[in-house]
Amino acid sequence: MTNHETSEIMTALRKIVGERHVVTDPAELQVLGCDWTKIFFVDPLAAVFPASTGEVADVVKFCKEHGLGIVPSGGRTGLAGGAVAGNKEIVISLKRMTRIDPVDRVGLTIQCEAGATTQAVQEAASAAGLFFALDLAAKGSSHIGGNIATNAGGLKLIRYGGMREQVLGIEVVLPDGSILDMNSRLRKNNTGYDLKHLFIGSEGTLGIVTRATLRLMAKPRNVQLACIAVRNFSDITKILTIASMEGATITAFEFFTDVAHGIVLQHAQGARTPFQQRAPFYVILEVEDAVGGASVMEPLLEKLYENDVCIDAVIAQNSAQFKELWSLRENITESLSAHGHVRKNDISLPVDMLDPFIRELVDEVAKAPKDIEVVLFGHIGDGNLHINYVGPKSGDKKQFQEAARKVEERIFSLLPKYKGSISAEHGIGLLKKKDLKFSRSEAEINLMRGLKKIVDPAGIMNPGKIFD
Numbered sequence: 001m002t003n004h005e006t007s008e009i010m011t012a013l014r015k016i017v018g019e020r021h022v023v024t025d026p027a028e029l030q031v032l033g034c035d036w037t038k039i040f041f042v043d044p045l046a047a048v049f050p051a052s053t054g055e056v057a058d059v060v061k062f063c064k065e066h067g068l069g070i071v072p073s074g075g076r077t078g079l080a081g082g083a084v085a086g087n088k089e090i091v092i093s094l095k096r097m098t099r100i101d102p103v104d105r106v107g108l109t110i111q112c113e114a115g116a117t118t119q120a121v122q123e124a125a126s127a128a129g130l131f132f133a134l135d136l137a138a139k140g141s142s143h144i145g146g147n148i149a150t151n152a153g154g155l156k157l158i159r160y161g162g163m164r165e166q167v168l169g170i171e172v173v174l175p176d177g178s179i180l181d182m183n184s185r186l187r188k189n190n191t192g193y194d195l196k197h198l199f200i201g202s203e204g205t206l207g208i209v210t211r212a213t214l215r216l217m218a219k220p221r222n223v224q225l226a227c228i229a230v231r232n233f234s235d236i237t238k239i240l241t242i243a244s245m246e247g248a249t250i251t252a253f254e255f256f257t258d259v260a261h262g263i264v265l266q267h268a269q270g271a272r273t274p275f276q277q278r279a280p281f282y283v284i285l286e287v288e289d290a291v292g293g294a295s296v297m298e299p300l301l302e303k304l305y306e307n308d309v310c311i312d313a314v315i316a317q318n319s320a321q322f323k324e325l326w327s328l329r330e331n332i333t334e335s336l337s338a339h340g341h342v343r344k345n346d347i348s349l350p351v352d353m354l355d356p357f358i359r360e361l362v363d364e365v366a367k368a369p370k371d372i373e374v375v376l377f378g379h380i381g382d383g384n385l386h387i388n389y390v391g392p393k394s395g396d397k398k399q400f401q402e403a404a405r406k407v408e409e410r411i412f413s414l415l416p417k418y419k420g421s422i423s424a425e426h427g428i429g430l431l432k433k434k435d436l437k438f439s440r441s442e443a444e445i446n447l448m449r450g451l452k453k454i455v456d457p458a459g460i461m462n463p464g465k466i467f468d
């Protein structure tokens with residue numbers, strides 16, 4: 001593309017979104033064309049910041065007419081390279097589209113533009129005395145549009161489901177620039193194919209989500225939280241079973257290893273262990289107590305001691321301790337990035353297959369190069385295990401990624417036998433497209449490709465993501 005052509009494109013984009021809302025500065029583009037992965041080549045042509053669905057549609061139409069690739073961009077907290085622009089694409093960021101409408105207290109819904117952050121929606125719901133259930137450590141930065149595009153899972157999926165379960169309707173700008181209004185507030189609507197689900201989890205490859213209607217619910221009351229120290233991995237699933245058998249309403253069931261705990265204690269400001277003696281594993285268990293009823297947590301912990309599946313446990317006694325215990329889990333991702341080079345896996349298995357899988361994983365990890373540390377944590381109550389390969393910061397990043405990739409491939413190849421998934425919640429993006437075959441049959445991949453061709457025949461919407 002000549003300089004003259006580029007300059008004409010920028011003039012046209014500025015006409016649509018305004019002079020100040022097109023970025024071409026190479027240093028800024030390195031940030032705007034990248035997500036949390038930071039391992040891919042980044043080279044967008046420009047980043048634009050529309051202020052309305054109409055402006056998004058006009059930018060998309062312009063890109064279609066000029067054969068320009070588009071990368072939809074939210075809070076850029078994605079962990080699969082989905083928001084990476086490495087081939088002169090136009091990054092369309094929804095950062096300016098943050099409007100949240102007044103809460104519908106009767107129908108228990110909230111409507112917002114897709115650039116609203118997850119936390120802003122949580123806070124708007126809370127201010128109206130209600131509750132928005134999606135929760136994740138990236139909530140301060142991640143956008144509702146990004147949550148929808150990745151079908152984010154998060155910390156409360158075990159109780160409330162993931163993003164798919166929170167979405168009642170969406171508005172989408174299609175790759176030809178037309179606007180598909182499916183932003184319904186209906187809870188029931190059996191009128192043919194439910195097309196919104198095609199876009200949820202499509203990682204920006206089928207269109208740009210511009211607005212959404214989300215489900216709200218009553219605020220959970222009497223939530224109790226415990227951090228439980230555990231001797232063996234197999235005790236974790238036993239705790240899950242005992243908690244369910246005891247009738248606990250589990251709102252979160254997370255785990256991390258002592259290695260993850262040590263890294264958080266080293267890097268997260270103010271972090272401290274609640275235990276006198278460290279243990280190999282820890283569970284974060286959150287339960288809802290019956291309103292006005294007796295506490296569930298204390299008798300449950302007694303049962304865990306009786307069954308010898310718990311070495312020690314701490315119950316949060318006030319909101320400060322509640323935050324402190326949760327932060328031990330929520331600070332893991334950021335602490336790992338501060339600690340060294342990281343390659344992340346986000347696999348899931350049927351929960352009863354976790355024990356045998358972990359035994360095989362331990363064997364594979366033993367064969368890994370000695371300077372690769374394997375750090376485990378995750379939403380284990382949903383069968384979601386985050387496997388993180390961590391190499392020393394002083395080492396070569398590229399060499400580390402190559403070595404970690406070899407271990408990762410061996411671990412992925414174990415999954416089909418357990419009917420597991422290579423991506424529980426982070427998506428495929430650029431990072432895992434080679435590995436899609438481990439979780440999806442050829443027939444499924446062909447059908448996905450066919451759908452992509454129908455919706456985006458020119459292939460301009462987030463090109464090269466999920467599959468080539």
Ligand SMILES: Cc1cc2nc3c(=O)[nH]c(=O)nc-3n(C[C@H](O)[C@H](O)[C@H](O)COP(=O)(O)OP(=O)(O)OC[C@H]3O[C@@H](n4cnc5c(N)ncnc54)[C@H](O)[C@@H]3O)c2cc1C
Nearest residue numbers: 074075076077078082143145146147149152153154204209
């Ligand atoms: C500390 C940390 C903790 C995390 N914890 C979790 C977790 O518990 N559960 C979980 O599921 N994920 C988690 N993630 C991953 C990430 O936060 C989620 O995937 C999140 O939903 C991404 O939202 P985003 O706005 O940052 O999207 P981005 O990173 O900007 O984009 C992600 C994908 O969505 C597309 N996209 C973005 N906006 C739109 C839009 N409006 N329309 C169409 N496509 C769009 C992009 O093209 C890209 O493919 C975590 C990440 C971090 C850094």
